[in-house]
Amino acid sequence: MSEHLLEVEGLKQYFKVSKKFTVKAVDGVSFYIDEGETYGLVGESGSGKSTIGRSIIRLYEPTAGRITFEGTDLSGKLGKKELCHLRTRMQMIFQDPMACLNPRKKVSDIIGQGLDIHHLYSNREERQEKIYRIMEKMGLDREHANRYPHQFSGGQRQRIGIARALVMEPKLVIADEPISALDVSIQAQVVNLMKDLQKELGAAYLFIAHDLSMVKYISSRIGVLHLGHLVEAGTTQDIFDCPLHPYTKSLLSAIPHANPKVEKRRVALNYDYKTSGIDYTTGTYHSVSSTHTVLATDEEFARWMALAGQN
Secondary structure, eight states, rough: OSSSSSSEEEEEEEEEEEOEEEEEEEEEEEEEEOTTTTEEEOOOOSSSSHHHHHTTEEESOOOEEEEETEEOOSSOOOOOOHHHHHHHHHHOOOOOOOTTTTTTTTTHHHTHHHHOOOOOOSSHHHHHHHHHHHHTTTTTGGGGSSSOOOGGHHHHHHHHHHHHTTTTOOOOEEEESSTTOOOHHHHHHHHHHHHHHHHHHHHHEEOOOHHHHHHHHSSEEEEEEEEEEEEEEEEEEHHHSSSSSHHHHHHTTTTTTTSHHHHHOOOOOOOOHHOOOTTTTTTTEEESSSSSSEEEEEEHHHHHHHHHHHH
């Protein structure tokens, strides 16, 4: 049995475009998530964040690597038992709240879809009560149950998507940029709601985002992804207080400050992989501390540690 809730080892996800060209969307990523914690996965668009989430929940079949969830190996071809375990214990919240909701179905049927598929109720009254209970937790009225998705705002639609995932009472929720399509004023409400429900239900989150400020707020540990490689990983404090990789530093330097005096002095660092001289495929993981690792060659690691010591 694995001691972690989710363990990902050497995950590779390649997409063959033509006979001569293959896109290496994810290339040898490893990390773990413990029960009840939030692991933030950050990086720019196209870095492979969403692909990792979809590979874990098996919307894509991984090219290589090992995925272990609650001690069950989810790599390779899944049997009916493993697939049922995966679908009931792991859920996903998608980025676009409108595209992931069936416009022809009422909200009660959208939220109760997982319950119907896996027969997780003994009668219709119990089914309806489960749907009403999660709707109320998400700040939606019972009267909304018979409405259709187009009758809701973007924030409300995202709440419906979250309710659909959490009504299954999963142990792991993969949140694929769940707030990026929402107004800034609504983002904080949705994230606070997710945090409150996490405490209540004890679920773990894989929180995928490119907004570092929000990831800092919700995550206990963070993995920084670039071009399909996990270039740095550590606790939230490790990443924000002692970043080592140049790409991590460039991401952090792009965060605006609320204080105008500090903002005026802020210098955004530019990182270009092609001209940096860094080759992710030749690097190995080096331990900065017991919780902090970085992808680098021995020479790069020594140089970056020396720079960190000077600062």
